[in-house]
Amino acid sequence: MASLPAHTSGNESIWGRLEPLLSKVQKPARYIGCEGGAQEPQWGPEKVSWLLIYPDTYEIGLPNQGLQILYEILNERPDAVAERSYAPWVDLEAELRASGVPLFSVDTHRPAGMFDVLAFNLSAELTYTNLINCVDLAGVPVRAAERGPDHPYVCAGGHCTYNPEPLADFLDFVVLGDGEEVVSDITEVLAAHKGAPRETVLRALCRIDGVYVPSAYEVTYEGQRLVAVEPRWAEAPERVEKRTVADLAEWPYPKSQLVPLTEVVHDRLNVEVFRGCTRGCRFCQAGMITRPVRERPADQVRTMVQEGLRRTGYDEVALTSLSTADFSGIADVVGGIVNDPSCGGNVSVSLPSLRVDAFGVAIAAELQKGRRTGLTFAPEAGTWRMRQVINKLIREEDLYSAVESAYSQGWRRVKLYFLTGLPTETDEDTLGIAELGRNCVELGRKHTKSPSVTVSVGGFVPKPFTPFQWFGQNTAVELQRKVHMLRDEVRKHKGVQMKWHDPRASLAEGMMSRGDRRLGPVIEEVWRRGGTFQEWSECFRLDLWEEAMATHGLDIDWYVYRHRTEDEVLPWDHLSAGLHKDFLWQDWRDSLAEVGLPDCRWTPCYDCGACTGYGIEHIVASATPPAGGSQGTGQDLNTGGLIPSEIAVPVSLGARPSSSAVSAP
Amino acid sequence: MRFRLRYSKYGKVRFLSHRDLARVFERSVRLAGLPVAYSEGFSPRPRLHFGLALSTGYESDAEFIDVDLNEDQGEIGSLEDLPARLGACLPAGVSVISAIQLEPGTPSLQEAVTSTTWRFELGPTEDARASDLAAEVAGLLAAEELVVELERKGKQVREDLRPLILGLSFERQTDGSGVLHAELGTKPRSVRPLELLATFRLPPEPIRVIRTHQWITRDGERFEPIGLTASLPHTEVCAS
Numbered sequence: 001m002a003s004l005p006a007h008t009s010g011n012e013s014i015w016g017r018l019e020p021l022l023s024k025v026q027k028p029a030r031y032i033g034c035e036g037g038a039q040e041p042q043w044g045p046e047k048v049s050w051l052l053i054y055p056d057t058y059e060i061g062l063p064n065q066g067l068q069i070l071y072e073i074l075n076e077r078p079d080a081v082a083e084r085s086y087a088p089w090v091d092l093e094a095e096l097r098a099s100g101v102p103l104f105s106v107d108t109h110r111p112a113g114m115f116d117v118l119a120f121n122l123s124a125e126l127t128y129t130n131l132i133n134c135v136d137l138a139g140v141p142v143r144a145a146e147r148g149p150d151h152p153y154v155c156a157g158g159h160c161t162y163n164p165e166p167l168a169d170f171l172d173f174v175v176l177g178d179g180e181e182v183v184s185d186i187t188e189v190l191a192a193h194k195g196a197p198r199e200t201v202l203r204a205l206c207r208i209d210g211v212y213v214p215s216a217y218e219v220t221y222e223g224q225r226l227v228a229v230e231p232r233w234a235e236a237p238e239r240v241e242k243r244t245v246a247d248l249a250e251w252p253y254p255k256s257q258l259v260p261l262t263e264v265v266h267d268r269l270n271v272e273v274f275r276g277c278t279r280g281c282r283f284c285q286a287g288m289i290t291r292p293v294r295e296r297p298a299d300q301v302r303t304m305v306q307e308g309l310r311r312t313g314y315d316e317v318a319l320t321s322l323s324t325a326d327f328s329g330i331a332d333v334v335g336g337i338v339n340d341p342s343c344g345g346n347v348s349v350s351l352p353s354l355r356v357d358a359f360g361v362a363i364a365a366e367l368q369k370g371r372r373t374g375l376t377f378a379p380e381a382g383t384w385r386m387r388q389v390i391n392k393l394i395r396e397e398d399l400y401s402a403v404e405s406a407y408s409q410g411w412r413r414v415k416l417y418f419l420t421g422l423p424t425e426t427d428e429d430t431l432g433i434a435e436l437g438r439n440c441v442e443l444g445r446k447h448t449k450s451p452s453v454t455v456s457v458g459g460f461v462p463k464p465f466t467p468f469q470w471f472g473q474n475t476a477v478e479l480q481r482k483v484h485m486l487r488d489e490v491r492k493h494k495g496v497q498m499k500w501h502d503p504r505a506s507l508a509e510g511m512m513s514r515g516d517r518r519l520g521p522v523i524e525e526v527w528r529r530g531g532t533f534q535e536w537s538e539c540f541r542l543d544l545w546e547e548a549m550a551t552h553g554l555d556i557d558w559y560v561y562r563h564r565t566e567d568e569v570l571p572w573d574h575l576s577a578g579l580h581k582d583f584l585w586q587d588w589r590d591s592l593a594e595v596g597l598p599d600c601r602w603t604p605c606y607d608c609g610a611c612t613g614y615g616i617e618h619i620v621a622s623a624t625p626p627a628g629g630s631q632g633t634g635q636d637l638n639t640g641g642l643i644p645s646e647i648a649v650p651v652s653l654g655a656r657p658s659s660s661a662v663s664a665p
Numbered sequence: 666m667r668f669r670l671r672y673s674k675y676g677k678v679r680f681l682s683h684r685d686l687a688r689v690f691e692r693s694v695r696l697a698g699l700p701v702a703y704s705e706g707f708s709p710r711p712r713l714h715f716g717l718a719l720s721t722g723y724e725s726d727a728e729f730i731d732v733d734l735n736e737d738q739g740e741i742g743s744l745e746d747l748p749a750r751l752g753a754c755l756p757a758g759v760s761v762i763s764a765i766q767l768e769p770g771t772p773s774l775q776e777a778v779t780s781t782t783w784r785f786e787l788g789p790t791e792d793a794r795a796s797d798l799a800a801e802v803a804g805l806l807a808a809e810e811l812v813v814e815l816e817r818k819g820k821q822v823r824e825d826l827r828p829l830i831l832g833l834s835f836e837r838q839t840d841g842s843g844v845l846h847a848e849l850g851t852k853p854r855s856v857r858p859l860e861l862l863a864t865f866r867l868p869p870e871p872i873r874v875i876r877t878h879q880w881i882t883r884d885g886e887r888f889e890p891i892g893l894t895a896s897l898p899h900t901e902v903c904a905s
Contacts, residue, residue, distance in 0.1 A: 015677070020872070023722045028680035034756045036692075259692065261678070261756055262685045313696035313754070 014101055015109040021095040029262035030058035031092065033084075033106035036259030036312060039075040041083050041107055048190045050074050050082040050183075051105055051115035051152070055122070055130035056535065058086040058106075062258060063266040065320070066158065067121050069253040070179050080187045083107040083115070087130045088137070090533065096137060103137035112138035116190060118152045122160035122167075125512040126505065126535035129527040131156070132170055142524065144172050144215060149198060153190070161212075162242075162289055163464040163572040166512045166519035168214035172198075173205050175212075176575060177242030177289075178275070180251045182210045206235040210243030212575060219517055224558055226516055229574040241576045246616045248275055248294045252304055259312045268316035268350070269308040273301050273333075277322035278600045278618070281380070282391045282591050283419060285463035286322055288584075289577040291610035292618045293601055298333050305337050309347060318350045325355035325363055326601075328622035334366050353378065357398045361405040374413035375406045381422060382432025388594040389424055391587075396436070403440045407447040414440055414453050420482045421460040421474035421506070423591060430482045433457065434489040434496065441495035454497045455490060457483060459506035461513050465577040467587035469570065472563040473510045476542075479503035504542040508534060510560040511545060516571035519559075522548040578610035599625070667767040668732050668747065669774075671891040674725045678758035683718035689756065690715075690730060696754040699747075700738030716774035716879065716890070717781065717855060725876040727781075729774050729890045731767065763891050774879075774890060780831050782848045782878040783858050785871040790843030795835070798843060801865050802835045811864055826864060829856045845869060848880075 022028035043049070052071055054061025061067070067084065074082035083105035088096060096102070103112040112118060118138060120131050132142050140151050147154075156164065157175035164174040175182055185208045193201045202213045216236035220227040231238060245251055257269060274295040277287040296304075305317050317337065324330065337349050349367045354360040356377045364375055379399050380392045387394060403414055418433045437455045444451025459479040462468045474482070480503045490498045512519060525548040526534075526541075533539035549556055564570065566585055573581070583606070590597060600606060601618055602625045611617050674686070681689070691711050694701045703709035712733035719725050734741050742750065748761035755761065771777075790798070805811065811827040832848035849856040862868045880887050 022680055027682075028721065029682065029685055032677040032680050034677050034758070036756070261681055261689055263688070313692035315695065 012111065012114060013109040014104050014111055017099065017101045018104065018109060021092065021099060021101065024095055025091045026089065027262065030086070031088070031104075031106060032261075033109070034261055035062070036261075037254075037256040038107060038258060039071060039082070039256075041075060041081045043081050046191065046194070047079055047081045048117065048187045048194075049115045050080060050117045050119055050187075051085055051112050052082055053085045053087075053112075053118060053120050053131075053134055055087050055120055055127040055134055056124075056533075057089055058260075058262075059264045061086040061121070062260050062264045063270065064121055064123070065254065065270055065272060066179060068258055069251070070119070070183050072254050072256065073180060074183055074187065077184065077187060079191045080183075083110065085112060085134070087127075087134055087533070090539070093133070093137065093532075102139050103134055113140055113152065115152050117186075118154045120154070120156040120158075122156045122158040122164075124535055125160055125509045126540075128160075128167060128512055128523050129532050129534055131167065132524060132527045133532050135170065136527075142527075143169050145169070147172070147198065149195075153201070155186075159286060159289065162285070162575060162577055163514065164212065164214065164575075165517050165571040166515040166523060168517045169520035169524070171214060172202060173211055173213045175243070176210050176240060176577070178245040179243070180245050180253070182208065182243045185209075186211065203233055203235045206233060206237070209241060212240040214517075217574065221518075224555070226569050226571055228569060229571070239574055239576050241614070242289070242578060244292075244578070244610075244614055244616060245275070245294070247619060248272070248296045249300055249619075252296075252300055255307075257308055257312055259314070266318065268318055269305070269312055269314040270318050270320050271301060271304045271308060272296065272321060273319045273324055273327045274321045276618075277326075279323060279326075280391050280587075280597050280599060282389075282467040282587060283380070283422065283460060283463075284322075285466050288466050288579060290322070291578065291608065292616060294619045295328060295621055298329055298621065301333055302336055302340075306340070316348045316350060318352055320352055323353055323355065324351040325353075325360045326625075328620055331363060331366065334363055338366060354402075356394045356402050358401045358405045361402050361409065364406070365409050372410040372412070374415055375411050376415040376417065377402060378417035379436065380417065380419050381425075381429065382418065382434070382436055383429045385594060386422060386425060386429040386432070388596050389591050390419075390422055391591065391596050393596050396439075399436065400439065400443060404443045404446075407444045407451060412448055412450075412452065414444070414451070416440070416453065416455050418455060418457050419460045420457050420486070421479050423468060423471045424594075425474075425482075427482075427485065430486055431489050433486055434493065437490060437496040437498075438493040441493065444495070451495055452497065453495060454499060455486075457486065457498065457500040459483075459501055459503045461506050461509045463513055464570070464572045465579055465584070467584050467591055469514065469584065470564040470566075470568075470588055472561045473506070475561055476503045476507040479506060502537060502540065505535070505537075505540055507556070507560060508540070508542060508545045511549065511556065514571065515559055518552070518554060521552050522554060525551065576613075578608075578613045580607070580609040580613075583608045601625070666734050666736065666741070667769075667771070668734060668744075668764055669767050669771075669891055670730050670732065670748065670751065670761050670764045672728050672730070672752075672755075672759055672761045674719065674728055674759055676724075676758035678756050679722055679724045682721045683715070686759070687713070687715055689759070693751060693754040694732060697751045698739070699732070699751065700735050700741060702733040702735040702738070714773055714775075717778055717851060719876060720857065720859075720874075723858070723874040723876060727876055727878045727889070729879065731774060765891050777881045778851055778879045778890065779882045780848050780850050780880045781855070781876055782832070782846065782880070784873075784875040784877050785845040785847070785858070785862070785869065786873040786875070787843035787845065787869050788872045789841055790837065795837045795843055797867065798835045798845070798865075798869065801867075802833050802845070805830065805864060806833055813860065813864065826856055826860065829854075830861065833861075843869075845871070 052067050054064055054067055071082050074080040085105050135142050135154055141147050153172040155173045156171055157179050161174045189204045193204055205211050206213050206216050216233045217229050218232045219229050274293055276290040276293040278293055281287055334349055354377055356379055379394050381387045381390055420430055437453050440453045441451050462471045462473055483500045487498055490496050526544045529544050531541050531544040601620050690713055694711055701711040704712055714731040716729040744764055747764040752761040810825045812823050812825050815822045815824055829850035831850055834846045836844045858874055
């Protein structure tokens, strides 16, 4: 039989070569696919084939909702086919390399190199070396410039792509923002240009809103300083704007959530109830780049829950968002699910993040009628001053009322999330974390014999497109000092436990978070020296990062620890999340002045740019904030929520002041 | 009411662990709408009772699971439909073959099963290797004892495997591939297939390992928990 072109023959599965290797590795079930709800990819010679890759293990990557949404949308299109892949763990990687077996899809076990597009989800900086490793395992040159006409296009989307510059050498193109619509635009361009020279295709991709082609831009440096990032091609816009799906109601995905056969994180039905968050926490990149708030209509949430439970057989559903307790009418929605017999009874509902107030606990109480073990809150900082700096405006009373209410209603364990290494943080602020923990234990003692409070502390890494993008990150030594100081303080209090992230990992994360294209060779070298799975503590190697930085003449102080100035060109200035740079700068100044900024869902617009720039608005069903809490406003909102609106209509926010007129309360 | 199902496990799903498959069954009975009984307590679990674990990577014609259904919870439906109903909700490669209703007081699978038979597919086997294997099999069968050293709870223990090797034979198929057949005892403990192979001077490396039968020996009679061509009772089991 004559050999067929790679994209048309019917039986290209590498399963037969993989199967004997799987007997030699840990947890082989993560490489077999066969999930409930998996698509049946229909291949065709004219179709654009996508391999959607999560550059971490299957257990971490499978539940990723973004990847699952695109997997469905692409497979629904007549001109596209999509399969999935995940980073093979080090044991399988060694077997694959020894046997010359390439990276594969888990759906039909096709070799990765035969797809038209290798599309990566980038959710964490420490997975960058895994991305390169996956491209290499696919048999594709890791550097974009070395790829030829028969190689797949390598692209990435996800939160980290708001500063994709450290990966610019490796990516053919990058997608900013929501993927639901742009994947179709990309598919159409690729379908129309099948077989065209690479540069022609990349030039065409530049014309799509939200698509950034790194090779279409010239970067100029003066010494260490970045001076400009400018388009080289007429097709490339001066600034690439993110894509935003205006109305989540039009995208009820995933419709057929994957049900894995082996254990994964978040192994439950997930229904996204809204996207975006305007609480305005200044450290939080997700809250800045996903604006505005777009709520899913409550009816659609209910339908997706009912359908999802019926289809998957799960008995747990998580209502996901950046702050689910803020969903308009959340109590009704939750009550509806818990008490809905068509949801099969015995269904538990979870909210991934709980608001720090009694209202949040009241909802949790509604959810967990039976077993009440642990509740998690994120006050983020130990003192009111510090929380004003980061705009997480929870008063101590809010936290205590939440904790008291939790213990009084039968919970035994409370977990509190904090950041350390925040701007202007003093030792008093850091030690305030221990103080809060101790007071929470005291509150618990009133209700239970041995209350347990776990304090979890992460080192703060400044992120692009946040007000803290100018802030010099604390050194690893300083973070370590604070962590140890806090640990010693916490030890004095019975009942408080402490966990913390490795400050050295925060350092490596910080290199890439705000790095520029000169980081590319560093990432490549760390990868070449075996530094994959860097987000796994057993694999993390700070020495590789430090040595690679030194080898390439890059200064860690300059990249990570240095405060940026207002006039400095940032590596991501040619990209946009809609936020005006002067809004972010003003918010940074407000932060240093310890001035809070209210949530714009319920207060007049301060023109951050996310709505005004794109002609879109919040979609929030209730014009009043949820009852019973002050978080996000610093004001007593106990009277809020008394007049809930039943109908999901975009809230009109009235006249917009110019950004320079922003004044915080 | 307790039902016993026989199922096979073939293909990609052979890489599911026993634990994974248990979770898959829990979800599948729910998906199939079977009125499964739940355990008591804070986190009620469907009352499913699994037989002897099958090692990850092995295939099987003879896996069994006991399921408690509660007619107060809903229609149990006909016994004949049960395999298809549940099978439709299981992943490809796990096929429910037959089902019976158990008499109250039937011993559990873990208690009842006394031996299992295995098929080890060795792939192309040269003449010399084939006669070696035949000789090794003969030697093992002739041995009075087969003492192996095991580590148990941190201590070195010596154990005689010979009484648990109830049958062993080597077969050369017409295509030149070799197959080992073995019947291994499960009392007082199950001999793992790899333990058997490790007793060979040159341990065979099978391409596929398939559990073909599980046996219950009682009063000198050997029978399966459910036969393949089981005398399926054709009486309808109704919810009321």
